[in-house]
Amino acid sequence: MEPKKAVILLSGGLDSAVTFAFAKEHGYACYALTADYGQRHKIEIERAKEIAGVLGACAHKIVQVDLQAFGGSALTGAIPVPDARTTIGDDSEVPGTYVPARNTVLLSLGLAWAEVLHADAIFIGANYVDYSGYPDCRPEYLEAFQALAKLATKAGTGGQWELKIEAPLLKMSKSRIVKLGKELDLDLSLTSSCYNPDSQGTPCGKCEACVLRRKGFAEAGEDDPTVK
């Protein structure tokens, strides 16, 4: 029997790399998709290439899509990257690092490839616990996208193709994600989480992604190999 196929949305960060390792562990043939969307933290893309190689992606596509054209986010250079909020996970506020419609664009690109591949699933490293301020990381959002995928595609409308949107980390704490990465033997030194690294890829230690990552490693009782 042919293995199940999955498109993995791979940013090069901790969450997407652990998601990839998880999909692989569950027997999927993995096709990695990285978007070059004008992010400040280009080092992510280099890390994504290394991760795709180490985890044995069947293919790795890096697709240009210029979200910078629209502005509106600290991650595409429109406004400065803020330091971590004091109240992490505060539902009432969407962080400045939110990129308008990013997950919708990424999932759409994943959908295009998934349809061509006749893939069984798209895996996304969305996480609801630490990033509850991002609307497009919520379970109801992901369910709506899955419903859309069925209507949107040639294969889905024929009834012979069912695509799942899988977000295995959705309800995990960052420390649980770190532990899962270790359990799956993933080399976490390859992952880059910082929103504002220097030209060598050294994390700033101050942005929200750095603070969450460090807290996660600390609570998991692990050293973060990217922190010198």
Place this chain on the structure above:
Amino acid sequence: MEPKKAVILLSGGLDSAVTFAFAKEHGYACYALTADYGQRHKIEIERAKEIAGVLGACAHKIVQVDLQAFGGSALTGAIPVPDARTTIGDDSEVPGTYVPARNTVLLSLGLAWAEVLHADAIFIGANYVDYSGYPDCRPEYLEAFQALAKLATKAGTGGQWELKIEAPLLKMSKSRIVKLGKELDLDLSLTSSCYNPDSQGTPCGKCEACVLRRKGFAEAGEDDPTVK
């Protein structure tokens, strides 16, 4: 009172140009968005620029997004452009010119810009009558995208923003679209519909888009200014 704002998905074809003119007529301040998605028919993009100029777009963004990376369609070069099908509008078959998930990708990009602009609507030239083989031109698909948009966005989740997906041509025949374009004083010579034009932009006359367009002009009793 500030005018309503709309993002217009503008390909440079007949349908999207008429849609733009329609939105303008209905009082929207129009922001034109064209995707350079690796289509064979690049002339469309040049025409989109002219149309955006003539119709007075508040801004026109041409966003690179490499759908060619995924293959799977005649329109991105993976397979030859087929001649028109003998049974136009046959529901049972999706044409080879279908681009996987194209409308989902285009609407996602529109959503990103719409969120930054706080636009009231995204206008898309989707048409259900002549292109019933494209799953992402169906009314239920567009409704699903509108539901997704609300869940996907920072503004939508706050409840203070309601984005409409408007497809005014959805149920119009091609001849009705030609007539509407004339009623709106749109210069139809600026529009390009052919899937496989030559380097001068001259339509091939044989592909499905050409055949539908010619039939539409003929039924409307109009001469097509792009046909010499």
